[in-house]
Amino acid sequence: MKTARPKKTRGIPPVIICGMHRSGTSLVARILEAAGLFIGKRKDRNSEALFFSRINDWILRRCGGSWDFPGPVRWLWRSEELRALVLDMLDGWLKHPLAIQYLGLGAWVRYGDVRALERPWGWKDPRSTLLLPLWTEVFPDAKVVYVERHGVDVARSLFVRAHREVQIQRRRYARAGWLYLLYQRYRSRGFSGSARCLDLEGGFELWEEYVLAAGRHAEALSGRFFSVPYEKFVQDPEAWLRDLCAFCGLEPGQKQIETCRRLVDGGRAHAYRHDEALVQFALEHDDRLGPYKSKP
Structure with missing residues (x-):
């Protein structure tokens, strides 16, 4: 069965900003927004447009997965019938009130x-x-900005966030008791946002899954895929800013460039190096770090 394509509509192709969670995508999104890229009226604290993040979450859940359990999405790629249905639904969402x-x-x-x-x-x-x-079938000329970051820093950030969420829920349960139980009964999220990421190894394996997915998709996008290495970007932002903005079709003035530069904290590059346990973890996983492997 031939995959249905959503109806084409005039307009400028979008820039899709993606990458693994906790890899610096929020920073890059805020910088591009400051440089003139419209990324939505309603966004969450991580600069994610609620409209698109909810659609993505809806698709993953309908496949039986989630952001931290992406494996089931492979069945979507294997079924032309299901993929055609989802594309038709996306066509409806993009025109929906x-x-x-x-x-x-x-x-x-x-x-x-x-x-x-x-x-x-x-x-x-x-x-x-x-x-x-x-998304690249819906928007055949879309450009993709992919933010990559060292896997150990990503895993550590996911680990910290997941444990913080557990403590928040513990405090809320202590205060609200059975009312909180009633709330949890109808809550779609898990105990910690991600039980998988309560373990450092689990977060690292999740980083690997996203990196592999991005690598597969990048091959098909050719010149429409711009990779932003987080560590290099935060250490020398101005060297990357102009090329990134040009790729996105933006022409920021000097004042906007200055605003973008102030958003960057170069001290966050390779943060794992300040923790001996994380340095050891990195050494133990060196063969799985790809471009972040230790230099001989």
Whole structure:
């Protein structure tokens, strides 16, 4: 069965900002937004456009997976029938009134379809890394900005966040008791946001899955894939900023460049090196770190 393609609509192709969670995608999204890229009216604290992040989450869950359990999405790629159905549904979502979350009321009234936007635009969501084949079928000329970061730093950040969430839930349960149990009964998230990431090894394996997915998709995108190495970017942001902005079709002025530069903290590069246990973890996983392997 031939895969159905959503109806094409005039407008500028989007920039899809993706990469593994905790890899610096939020930083890059904020910088591009400051440089003039529209990334949505309603966003969460991580600069993720709620409209697109909820669609991505919906697709993963309908496949039986989630952001931290991406394996089941492979069945979507193996079924032409299912893929055609999801593409038809995406066509509907992009024209749905819920797109007001992304466009804002005025732009939705004007365009009626996200694909009709006539300004540099895009969205940031790490889940898009797993679903790029879908989004690049919806937007055949889309550009992808992929942010990569050392796997041990990513795993450590996921580990810290997951344990923090457990402690938050413990405090809430202590205060609210059975009312909190009732809330949890209808809550879609897990105990910690990700039980898998409560273990450093689990977070590292998840990083590997995202890196492998990005590598497969990058081959098909040729010149429309811009990789941003987090460590190099934060240590010398201005050297990367102009090329990144040019790739995204942006022409920021000097004032915007200065604003972008102030968002960067170079001290966060290779943070794992300040922890002996993490340095040892990195050495034990050196053969799985790809471009981040130790130099001989």
